Amino acid sequence: MSSETSTAGSTSTGSTAADSTPAESTAPLSPPAQDTAAQDTAAQDTADSAADRGTSVLPEGHPLRKGLTADSALLNQYRGGRAADGSHRLPGRRPVWFMRQAGRSLPEYRSLREGTTMLESCLTPDMASEITLQPVRRHDVDAAIFFSDIVIPLRLAGIEVEIAPGVGPVFSSPVSSAADVKNLPELDDDAFAPVVEAVQRTVAELGTTPLIGFAGAPFTLAAYMVEGRPSRDHLGPRAMMHSDPETWEALAEWAADISGRFMRAQVLAGASAAQLFDSWAGSLGREDYADHVHRHSARALSHLADLPVPKVHFGTGTGEILDLLGSAGADVVGVDYRIPLATATSRVGAGTPLQGNIDPALLRAEWPALEAHVRRVIASGAGAAGHVLNLGHGVPPDTDPEVLTRVVELIHSIGYPQGEDSGS
Numbered sequence: 118m119s120s121e122t123s124t125a126g127s128t129s130t131g132s133t134a135a136d137s138t139p140a141e142s143t144a145p146l147s148p149p150a151q152d153t154a155a156q157d158t159a160a161q162d163t164a165d166s167a168a169d170r171g172t173s174v175l176p177e178g179h180p181l182r183k184g185l186t187a188d189s190a191l192l193n194q195y196r197g198g199r200a201a202d203g204s205h206r207l208p209g210r211r212p213v214w215f216m217r218q219a220g221r222s223l224p225e226y227r228s229l230r231e232g233t234t235m236l237e238s239c240l241t242p243d244m245a246s247e248i249t250l251q252p253v254r255r256h257d258v259d260a261a262i263f264f265s266d267i268v269i270p271l272r273l274a275g276i277e278v279e280i281a282p283g284v285g286p287v288f289s290s291p292v293s294s295a296a297d298v299k300n301l302p303e304l305d306d307d308a309f310a311p312v313v314e315a316v317q318r319t320v321a322e323l324g325t326t327p328l329i330g331f332a333g334a335p336f337t338l339a340a341y342m343v344e345g346r347p348s349r350d351h352l353g354p355r356a357m358m359h360s361d362p363e364t365w366e367a368l369a370e371w372a373a374d375i376s377g378r379f380m381r382a383q384v385l386a387g388a389s390a391a392q393l394f395d396s397w398a399g400s401l402g403r404e405d406y407a408d409h410v411h412r413h414s415a416r417a418l419s420h421l422a423d424l425p426v427p428k429v430h431f432g433t434g435t436g437e438i439l440d441l442l443g444s445a446g447a448d449v450v451g452v453d454y455r456i457p458l459a460t461a462t463s464r465v466g467a468g469t470p471l472q473g474n475i476d477p478a479l480l481r482a483e484w485p486a487l488e489a490h491v492r493r494v495i496a497s498g499a500g501a502a503g504h505v506l507n508l509g510h511g512v513p514p515d516t517d518p519e520v521l522t523r524v525v526e527l528i529h530s531i532g533y534p535q536g537e538d539s540g541s
Protein backbone atom coordinates (compact mmCIF):
# COMPACT_ATOMS: atom_id res chain seq x y z
CA MET A 118 0.00 0.00 0.00
CA SER A 119 1.48 3.33 -0.94
CA SER A 120 1.74 6.31 1.32
CA GLU A 121 -0.86 8.31 -0.51
CA THR A 122 -3.51 5.68 -0.84
CA SER A 123 -5.25 3.41 1.56
CA THR A 124 -7.48 0.46 1.08
CA ALA A 125 -11.12 0.71 1.92
CA GLY A 126 -11.81 0.25 5.55
CA SER A 127 -8.20 0.61 6.66
CA THR A 128 -8.30 4.39 6.69
CA SER A 129 -11.53 5.86 7.75
CA THR A 130 -12.42 9.45 8.29
CA GLY A 131 -13.84 8.38 11.58
CA SER A 132 -17.33 9.10 10.46
CA THR A 133 -19.84 6.68 9.09
CA ALA A 134 -22.61 7.33 6.65
CA ALA A 135 -25.07 6.97 9.45
CA ASP A 136 -23.61 9.74 11.57
CA SER A 137 -22.50 12.05 8.80
CA THR A 138 -24.85 14.92 8.38
CA PRO A 139 -25.63 15.73 4.76
CA ALA A 140 -22.96 18.17 3.68
CA GLU A 141 -23.93 21.72 2.80
CA SER A 142 -23.40 22.25 -0.90
CA THR A 143 -22.64 25.61 -2.36
CA ALA A 144 -23.03 24.17 -5.86
CA PRO A 145 -26.45 24.25 -7.45
CA LEU A 146 -27.91 20.95 -8.56
CA SER A 147 -27.73 22.26 -12.11
CA PRO A 148 -24.63 23.88 -13.57
CA PRO A 149 -24.60 27.38 -15.05
CA ALA A 150 -25.23 27.67 -18.82
CA GLN A 151 -22.21 26.52 -20.82
CA ASP A 152 -20.11 28.19 -23.47
CA THR A 153 -19.47 25.46 -26.05
CA ALA A 154 -16.28 27.05 -27.36
CA ALA A 155 -14.88 26.89 -23.85
CA GLN A 156 -15.81 23.21 -23.63
CA ASP A 157 -14.04 22.46 -26.88
CA THR A 158 -10.72 23.70 -25.59
CA ALA A 159 -11.08 21.95 -22.26
CA ALA A 160 -9.23 18.80 -23.27
CA GLN A 161 -6.18 20.76 -24.39
CA ASP A 162 -6.04 22.68 -21.15
CA THR A 163 -5.72 19.61 -18.99
CA ALA A 164 -2.32 20.38 -17.58
CA ASP A 165 -3.47 23.75 -16.35
CA SER A 166 -7.01 22.69 -15.64
CA ALA A 167 -8.69 23.80 -12.50
CA ALA A 168 -9.39 20.14 -11.71
CA ASP A 169 -8.02 20.49 -8.19
CA ARG A 170 -8.78 24.11 -7.48
CA GLY A 171 -12.07 25.68 -6.59
CA THR A 172 -13.11 22.89 -4.24
CA SER A 173 -15.17 25.37 -2.21
CA VAL A 174 -17.98 24.79 -4.71
CA LEU A 175 -18.22 21.24 -3.31
CA PRO A 176 -20.12 20.35 -0.14
CA GLU A 177 -18.11 20.71 3.07
CA GLY A 178 -17.71 16.99 3.75
CA HIS A 179 -16.55 16.20 0.21
CA PRO A 180 -13.27 14.17 0.12
CA LEU A 181 -11.72 16.63 -2.35
CA ARG A 182 -12.64 19.61 -0.25
CA LYS A 183 -11.24 17.89 2.84
CA GLY A 184 -8.01 17.22 0.93
CA LEU A 185 -8.33 13.43 1.26
CA THR A 186 -8.23 12.44 -2.40
CA ALA A 187 -6.67 15.51 -4.04
CA ASP A 188 -3.14 14.04 -3.99
CA SER A 189 -4.10 10.47 -4.78
CA ALA A 190 -2.13 8.73 -7.52
CA LEU A 191 -5.31 8.60 -9.65
CA LEU A 192 -5.99 12.32 -9.59
CA ASN A 193 -2.33 13.12 -10.08
CA GLN A 194 -2.29 11.20 -13.37
CA TYR A 195 -5.72 12.48 -14.42
CA ARG A 196 -4.22 15.98 -13.99
CA GLY A 197 -1.25 15.09 -16.19
CA GLY A 198 1.31 14.35 -13.47
CA ARG A 199 0.50 17.27 -11.25
CA ALA A 200 -0.03 17.52 -7.53
CA ALA A 201 -3.10 19.27 -6.18
CA ASP A 202 -1.13 22.50 -5.89
CA GLY A 203 -0.40 22.41 -9.63
CA SER A 204 3.28 21.50 -9.33
CA HIS A 205 4.74 18.70 -11.46
CA ARG A 206 5.17 15.65 -9.27
CA LEU A 207 4.76 11.95 -9.93
CA PRO A 208 2.84 9.77 -7.49
CA GLY A 209 4.36 7.06 -5.28
CA ARG A 210 2.90 4.37 -7.49
CA ARG A 211 1.24 3.92 -10.87
CA PRO A 212 -2.53 4.12 -10.50
CA VAL A 213 -4.72 1.29 -11.76
CA TRP A 214 -8.39 0.35 -11.57
CA PHE A 215 -10.57 -1.90 -13.71
CA MET A 216 -13.83 -1.18 -15.46
CA ARG A 217 -16.39 -3.65 -14.03
CA GLN A 218 -14.04 -4.41 -11.13
CA ALA A 219 -17.15 -4.95 -9.01
CA GLY A 220 -19.22 -7.83 -10.30
CA ARG A 221 -19.42 -11.45 -11.16
CA SER A 222 -15.68 -12.17 -11.12
CA LEU A 223 -15.82 -11.79 -7.31
CA PRO A 224 -17.28 -14.62 -5.17
CA GLU A 225 -18.10 -12.09 -2.42
CA TYR A 226 -20.20 -10.16 -4.98
CA ARG A 227 -22.04 -13.28 -6.12
CA SER A 228 -22.96 -14.28 -2.58
CA LEU A 229 -24.09 -10.77 -1.59
CA ARG A 230 -26.23 -10.44 -4.72
CA GLU A 231 -28.04 -13.77 -4.21
CA GLY A 232 -31.80 -13.29 -4.32
CA THR A 233 -31.60 -9.61 -5.32
CA THR A 234 -32.07 -8.27 -8.83
CA MET A 235 -29.30 -6.18 -10.32
CA LEU A 236 -31.23 -2.91 -10.19
CA GLU A 237 -32.52 -3.58 -6.65
CA SER A 238 -28.94 -4.07 -5.50
CA CYS A 239 -27.92 -0.78 -7.13
CA LEU A 240 -30.73 1.06 -5.34
CA THR A 241 -30.12 -0.46 -1.89
CA PRO A 242 -27.52 1.96 -0.48
CA ASP A 243 -25.70 -0.37 1.94
CA MET A 244 -25.49 -3.11 -0.69
CA ALA A 245 -24.33 -0.79 -3.49
CA SER A 246 -21.74 0.67 -1.15
CA GLU A 247 -20.45 -2.72 0.01
CA ILE A 248 -20.18 -3.99 -3.58
CA THR A 249 -18.28 -0.82 -4.56
CA LEU A 250 -15.78 -1.41 -1.74
CA GLN A 251 -15.21 -5.15 -2.37
CA PRO A 252 -12.71 -4.85 -5.24
CA VAL A 253 -10.80 -2.05 -3.48
CA ARG A 254 -10.26 -4.27 -0.44
CA ARG A 255 -9.40 -7.33 -2.48
CA HIS A 256 -7.16 -5.88 -5.20
CA ASP A 257 -5.75 -2.69 -3.64
CA VAL A 258 -6.76 -0.75 -6.75
CA ASP A 259 -6.28 3.03 -6.77
CA ALA A 260 -9.93 3.94 -7.24
CA ALA A 261 -13.39 2.65 -6.53
CA ILE A 262 -16.02 2.91 -9.26
CA PHE A 263 -19.51 3.39 -7.96
CA PHE A 264 -21.59 0.21 -8.26
CA SER A 265 -24.59 1.21 -10.31
CA ASP A 266 -25.63 0.99 -13.94
CA ILE A 267 -26.11 3.40 -16.81
CA VAL A 268 -29.88 2.69 -16.81
CA ILE A 269 -30.34 3.61 -13.12
CA PRO A 270 -31.34 7.25 -13.81
CA LEU A 271 -33.92 5.98 -16.32
CA ARG A 272 -35.35 3.63 -13.73
CA LEU A 273 -35.40 6.46 -11.18
CA ALA A 274 -37.34 8.56 -13.67
CA GLY A 275 -39.97 5.81 -13.79
CA ILE A 276 -39.06 4.08 -17.05
CA GLU A 277 -39.72 0.34 -17.01
CA VAL A 278 -36.32 -1.28 -17.43
CA GLU A 279 -34.77 -4.41 -15.97
CA ILE A 280 -31.33 -5.95 -16.25
CA ALA A 281 -31.98 -9.45 -17.55
CA PRO A 282 -29.33 -11.84 -16.15
CA GLY A 283 -26.80 -12.72 -18.82
CA VAL A 284 -28.38 -10.26 -21.26
CA GLY A 285 -28.30 -6.66 -20.04
CA PRO A 286 -30.85 -3.82 -20.00
CA VAL A 287 -34.32 -4.73 -21.34
CA PHE A 288 -37.06 -2.09 -21.75
CA SER A 289 -40.82 -2.78 -21.70
CA SER A 290 -41.53 0.03 -24.19
CA PRO A 291 -38.72 0.90 -26.59
CA VAL A 292 -38.68 4.47 -27.96
CA SER A 293 -39.42 4.80 -31.66
CA SER A 294 -41.44 7.95 -32.37
CA ALA A 295 -41.57 11.67 -31.63
CA ALA A 296 -44.56 10.97 -29.36
CA ASP A 297 -42.54 8.38 -27.39
CA VAL A 298 -39.81 10.94 -26.79
CA LYS A 299 -42.32 13.61 -25.85
CA ASN A 300 -43.77 11.27 -23.26
CA LEU A 301 -40.43 10.57 -21.57
CA PRO A 302 -40.75 11.39 -17.88
CA GLU A 303 -39.12 14.24 -16.02
CA LEU A 304 -36.73 13.28 -13.25
CA ASP A 305 -36.89 14.98 -9.90
CA ASP A 306 -33.51 15.48 -8.18
CA ASP A 307 -34.96 13.91 -5.02
CA ALA A 308 -35.16 10.63 -6.92
CA PHE A 309 -31.35 10.40 -6.67
CA ALA A 310 -31.61 9.93 -2.88
CA PRO A 311 -30.55 6.22 -2.86
CA VAL A 312 -27.59 7.06 -5.10
CA VAL A 313 -26.56 9.98 -2.90
CA GLU A 314 -26.80 7.85 0.24
CA ALA A 315 -24.79 5.00 -1.30
CA VAL A 316 -22.05 7.41 -2.43
CA GLN A 317 -21.89 9.09 1.00
CA ARG A 318 -21.58 5.71 2.75
CA THR A 319 -18.89 4.63 0.33
CA VAL A 320 -16.64 7.68 0.56
CA ALA A 321 -16.88 7.59 4.37
CA GLU A 322 -15.17 4.17 4.16
CA LEU A 323 -12.74 4.93 1.34
CA GLY A 324 -10.66 7.57 3.11
CA THR A 325 -7.94 8.67 0.69
CA THR A 326 -8.96 6.35 -2.16
CA PRO A 327 -11.04 8.29 -4.70
CA LEU A 328 -14.48 7.20 -5.86
CA ILE A 329 -15.25 7.55 -9.56
CA GLY A 330 -18.84 8.38 -10.48
CA PHE A 331 -20.13 7.55 -13.96
CA ALA A 332 -22.99 7.66 -16.44
CA GLY A 333 -23.80 6.36 -19.89
CA ALA A 334 -23.25 8.75 -22.78
CA PRO A 335 -26.35 9.81 -24.74
CA PHE A 336 -25.66 7.54 -27.73
CA THR A 337 -25.11 4.40 -25.65
CA LEU A 338 -28.12 5.12 -23.47
CA ALA A 339 -30.34 6.00 -26.44
CA ALA A 340 -29.13 2.86 -28.23
CA TYR A 341 -30.67 0.72 -25.48
CA MET A 342 -33.83 2.83 -25.37
CA VAL A 343 -34.44 2.58 -29.13
CA GLU A 344 -33.51 -1.09 -29.53
CA GLY A 345 -35.15 -1.97 -26.22
CA ARG A 346 -32.29 -4.35 -25.39
CA PRO A 347 -28.61 -4.98 -26.19
CA SER A 348 -27.87 -5.18 -29.90
CA ARG A 349 -24.82 -5.81 -32.01
CA ASP A 350 -24.94 -3.07 -34.65
CA HIS A 351 -27.23 -0.46 -33.07
CA LEU A 352 -29.06 -0.04 -36.37
CA GLY A 353 -32.13 1.50 -34.69
CA PRO A 354 -30.47 4.63 -33.26
CA ARG A 355 -28.09 4.96 -36.22
CA ALA A 356 -31.03 4.93 -38.61
CA MET A 357 -33.07 7.36 -36.48
CA MET A 358 -30.36 10.04 -36.80
CA HIS A 359 -31.09 10.14 -40.51
CA SER A 360 -34.71 9.06 -40.86
CA ASP A 361 -36.08 11.21 -38.05
CA PRO A 362 -33.33 13.62 -36.98
CA GLU A 363 -35.64 15.75 -34.84
CA THR A 364 -36.73 12.80 -32.75
CA TRP A 365 -33.09 11.72 -32.45
CA GLU A 366 -32.09 15.22 -31.28
CA ALA A 367 -34.83 15.32 -28.68
CA LEU A 368 -34.01 11.82 -27.40
CA ALA A 369 -30.26 12.47 -27.26
CA GLU A 370 -30.80 15.76 -25.42
CA TRP A 371 -33.06 14.07 -22.90
CA ALA A 372 -30.49 11.30 -22.39
CA ALA A 373 -27.64 13.84 -22.09
CA ASP A 374 -29.39 15.73 -19.33
CA ILE A 375 -30.41 12.68 -17.36
CA SER A 376 -26.87 11.24 -17.55
CA GLY A 377 -25.28 14.58 -16.74
CA ARG A 378 -27.47 14.99 -13.69
CA PHE A 379 -26.75 11.41 -12.57
CA MET A 380 -22.99 12.14 -12.65
CA ARG A 381 -23.46 15.48 -10.96
CA ALA A 382 -25.43 13.90 -8.12
CA GLN A 383 -22.60 11.38 -7.56
CA VAL A 384 -19.91 14.08 -7.58
CA LEU A 385 -21.77 16.37 -5.18
CA ALA A 386 -22.32 13.36 -2.88
CA GLY A 387 -18.58 12.59 -2.76
CA ALA A 388 -17.11 11.23 -6.02
CA SER A 389 -13.71 12.74 -6.90
CA ALA A 390 -13.80 12.02 -10.65
CA ALA A 391 -16.39 11.03 -13.23
CA GLN A 392 -16.39 8.82 -16.31
CA LEU A 393 -18.78 9.03 -19.23
CA PHE A 394 -19.16 5.60 -20.88
CA ASP A 395 -19.99 5.70 -24.58
CA SER A 396 -19.48 1.98 -24.85
CA TRP A 397 -21.14 1.59 -28.23
CA ALA A 398 -19.95 4.81 -29.95
CA GLY A 399 -17.54 2.65 -31.96
CA SER A 400 -20.47 1.48 -34.09
CA LEU A 401 -20.75 5.03 -35.50
CA GLY A 402 -18.91 6.41 -38.49
CA ARG A 403 -16.84 9.50 -37.74
CA GLU A 404 -19.26 11.81 -39.56
CA ASP A 405 -22.28 10.51 -37.71
CA TYR A 406 -20.47 10.89 -34.41
CA ALA A 407 -19.39 14.44 -35.23
CA ASP A 408 -22.77 15.53 -36.63
CA HIS A 409 -25.26 13.71 -34.41
CA VAL A 410 -23.58 12.64 -31.17
CA HIS A 411 -20.60 14.80 -30.16
CA ARG A 412 -22.59 17.83 -28.99
CA HIS A 413 -24.87 15.64 -26.88
CA SER A 414 -21.94 14.01 -25.07
CA ALA A 415 -20.53 17.52 -24.57
CA ARG A 416 -23.88 18.48 -23.09
CA ALA A 417 -23.78 15.53 -20.65
CA LEU A 418 -20.24 16.48 -19.55
CA SER A 419 -21.19 20.15 -19.27
CA HIS A 420 -23.30 19.25 -16.24
CA LEU A 421 -19.94 18.93 -14.42
CA ALA A 422 -18.30 22.00 -15.92
CA ASP A 423 -18.34 24.05 -12.72
CA LEU A 424 -17.15 21.18 -10.51
CA PRO A 425 -13.41 20.64 -9.87
CA VAL A 426 -13.28 16.95 -10.81
CA PRO A 427 -11.46 15.29 -13.73
CA LYS A 428 -13.76 13.96 -16.43
CA VAL A 429 -12.90 10.76 -18.33
CA HIS A 430 -14.54 9.83 -21.64
CA PHE A 431 -14.41 6.22 -22.81
CA GLY A 432 -15.86 4.12 -25.59
CA THR A 433 -14.97 0.83 -27.30
CA GLY A 434 -13.89 0.70 -30.93
CA THR A 435 -13.42 4.46 -30.87
CA GLY A 436 -9.90 4.65 -32.37
CA GLU A 437 -11.15 6.74 -35.31
CA ILE A 438 -12.96 9.27 -33.10
CA LEU A 439 -10.62 9.50 -30.10
CA ASP A 440 -9.87 13.17 -30.74
CA LEU A 441 -13.61 13.89 -30.72
CA LEU A 442 -14.05 12.07 -27.40
CA GLY A 443 -11.45 14.47 -25.99
CA SER A 444 -12.93 17.59 -27.53
CA ALA A 445 -16.37 16.81 -26.09
CA GLY A 446 -15.09 18.31 -22.85
CA ALA A 447 -13.12 15.47 -21.25
CA ASP A 448 -9.86 15.90 -19.36
CA VAL A 449 -8.84 12.26 -19.89
CA VAL A 450 -9.55 9.88 -22.77
CA GLY A 451 -10.14 6.17 -22.12
CA VAL A 452 -8.71 3.88 -24.81
CA ASP A 453 -9.94 0.39 -25.62
CA TYR A 454 -7.58 -2.48 -26.40
CA ARG A 455 -7.65 -2.10 -30.19
CA ILE A 456 -4.99 0.60 -30.62
CA PRO A 457 -1.69 1.12 -28.79
CA LEU A 458 -1.61 4.04 -26.37
CA ALA A 459 1.19 5.67 -28.37
CA THR A 460 -1.17 5.78 -31.37
CA ALA A 461 -3.89 7.21 -29.13
CA THR A 462 -1.48 9.96 -28.02
CA SER A 463 -0.71 10.82 -31.62
CA ARG A 464 -4.47 11.25 -32.15
CA VAL A 465 -5.47 13.19 -29.02
CA GLY A 466 -2.23 15.10 -28.42
CA ALA A 467 0.46 14.59 -25.80
CA GLY A 468 -1.24 16.99 -23.39
CA THR A 469 -4.18 14.64 -22.82
CA PRO A 470 -3.82 11.98 -20.12
CA LEU A 471 -4.95 8.50 -21.16
CA GLN A 472 -6.60 5.60 -19.40
CA GLY A 473 -6.28 1.97 -20.51
CA ASN A 474 -5.75 -0.38 -22.22
CA ILE A 475 -4.83 -3.91 -21.12
CA ASP A 476 -6.61 -6.39 -23.37
CA PRO A 477 -9.15 -8.28 -21.20
CA ALA A 478 -8.47 -11.41 -23.28
CA LEU A 479 -4.91 -11.48 -21.91
CA LEU A 480 -6.31 -12.08 -18.41
CA ARG A 481 -6.76 -15.69 -19.54
CA ALA A 482 -3.23 -16.05 -20.89
CA GLU A 483 -0.26 -17.58 -19.07
CA TRP A 484 1.34 -15.09 -16.69
CA PRO A 485 4.51 -14.37 -18.77
CA ALA A 486 2.34 -13.29 -21.73
CA LEU A 487 0.13 -11.13 -19.52
CA GLU A 488 3.11 -9.57 -17.74
CA ALA A 489 4.82 -8.75 -21.05
CA HIS A 490 1.56 -7.21 -22.31
CA VAL A 491 1.15 -5.02 -19.20
CA ARG A 492 4.74 -3.81 -19.55
CA ARG A 493 4.13 -2.97 -23.23
CA VAL A 494 1.01 -0.99 -22.30
CA ILE A 495 2.99 1.02 -19.74
CA ALA A 496 5.77 1.72 -22.26
CA SER A 497 3.25 2.74 -24.90
CA GLY A 498 1.54 5.17 -22.49
CA ALA A 499 4.79 6.88 -21.52
CA GLY A 500 4.33 9.65 -24.09
CA ALA A 501 1.02 10.80 -22.64
CA ALA A 502 0.80 13.60 -20.08
CA GLY A 503 -0.60 11.10 -17.60
CA HIS A 504 -1.56 7.43 -17.64
CA VAL A 505 -3.99 5.48 -15.49
CA LEU A 506 -3.82 1.74 -16.10
CA ASN A 507 -7.11 0.01 -16.81
CA LEU A 508 -8.48 -2.66 -19.11
CA GLY A 509 -9.54 -1.93 -22.68
CA HIS A 510 -13.09 -2.86 -21.60
CA GLY A 511 -14.75 -4.46 -18.58
CA VAL A 512 -13.50 -7.40 -16.52
CA PRO A 513 -14.91 -10.57 -18.13
CA PRO A 514 -17.17 -12.37 -15.59
CA ASP A 515 -15.09 -15.58 -15.71
CA THR A 516 -11.85 -13.80 -14.77
CA ASP A 517 -9.84 -15.34 -11.94
CA PRO A 518 -9.74 -12.52 -9.37
CA GLU A 519 -6.27 -13.59 -8.26
CA VAL A 520 -5.00 -12.68 -11.71
CA LEU A 521 -6.37 -9.15 -11.28
CA THR A 522 -4.69 -8.80 -7.88
CA ARG A 523 -1.42 -9.95 -9.43
CA VAL A 524 -1.75 -7.43 -12.26
CA VAL A 525 -2.24 -4.64 -9.69
CA GLU A 526 0.86 -5.80 -7.77
CA LEU A 527 2.88 -5.86 -10.98
CA ILE A 528 1.79 -2.34 -11.97
CA HIS A 529 2.54 -0.99 -8.51
CA SER A 530 5.99 -2.60 -8.60
CA ILE A 531 6.98 -0.80 -11.81
CA GLY A 532 8.39 2.55 -10.75
CA TYR A 533 8.50 5.69 -12.83
CA PRO A 534 11.77 6.13 -14.79
CA GLN A 535 14.74 7.50 -12.84
CA GLY A 536 15.20 11.20 -13.14
CA GLU A 537 11.50 11.91 -12.98
CA ASP A 538 10.06 13.25 -9.80
CA SER A 539 8.73 10.79 -7.30
CA GLY A 540 6.50 12.75 -5.07
CA SER A 541 4.58 12.05 -1.92
Ligand code: 1CP
Pocket residue numbers: 215216217218219220221235262263264265266267268280282283284285286331337346347348394396511
Ligand atom coordinates in the same frame (compact mmCIF):
# COMPACT_ATOMS: atom_id res chain seq x y z
O1 1CP B 1 -25.93 -9.79 -12.69
C1 1CP B 1 -24.95 -9.04 -12.88
O2 1CP B 1 -23.90 -9.16 -12.24
C2 1CP B 1 -25.18 -7.95 -13.89
C3 1CP B 1 -23.97 -7.54 -14.63
C4 1CP B 1 -23.84 -6.02 -14.53
C5 1CP B 1 -23.00 -5.32 -13.66
C6 1CP B 1 -22.06 -5.87 -12.63
C7 1CP B 1 -24.58 -5.09 -15.26
C8 1CP B 1 -25.64 -5.38 -16.24
N1 1CP B 1 -24.20 -3.82 -14.86
C9 1CP B 1 -23.24 -3.93 -13.89
C10 1CP B 1 -22.62 -2.83 -13.15
C11 1CP B 1 -22.07 -1.72 -13.92
N2 1CP B 1 -22.55 -1.26 -15.12
C12 1CP B 1 -21.00 -0.91 -13.53
C13 1CP B 1 -20.38 -1.09 -12.16
C14 1CP B 1 -19.15 -0.61 -11.73
C15 1CP B 1 -17.91 -1.36 -12.20
O3 1CP B 1 -17.40 -1.08 -13.31
O4 1CP B 1 -17.36 -2.13 -11.39
C16 1CP B 1 -20.79 0.02 -14.55
C17 1CP B 1 -19.73 1.10 -14.63
C18 1CP B 1 -21.78 -0.22 -15.54
C19 1CP B 1 -21.96 0.59 -16.75
C20 1CP B 1 -22.61 -0.04 -17.92
N3 1CP B 1 -23.78 -0.74 -17.97
C21 1CP B 1 -22.13 0.11 -19.24
C22 1CP B 1 -20.91 0.88 -19.59
C23 1CP B 1 -19.69 0.09 -19.31
C24 1CP B 1 -19.40 -1.05 -20.26
O5 1CP B 1 -19.29 -2.18 -19.76
O6 1CP B 1 -19.29 -0.80 -21.46
C25 1CP B 1 -23.00 -0.56 -20.09
C26 1CP B 1 -22.90 -0.69 -21.59
C27 1CP B 1 -24.05 -1.09 -19.28
C28 1CP B 1 -25.23 -1.86 -19.73
C29 1CP B 1 -25.21 -3.22 -19.15
N4 1CP B 1 -25.58 -3.46 -17.85
C30 1CP B 1 -25.39 -4.77 -17.56
C31 1CP B 1 -24.86 -5.41 -18.72
C32 1CP B 1 -24.52 -6.86 -18.83
C33 1CP B 1 -24.74 -4.42 -19.71
C34 1CP B 1 -24.17 -4.60 -21.11
C35 1CP B 1 -25.15 -5.28 -22.01
C36 1CP B 1 -24.72 -5.26 -23.45
O7 1CP B 1 -23.83 -6.05 -23.82
O8 1CP B 1 -25.26 -4.45 -24.23
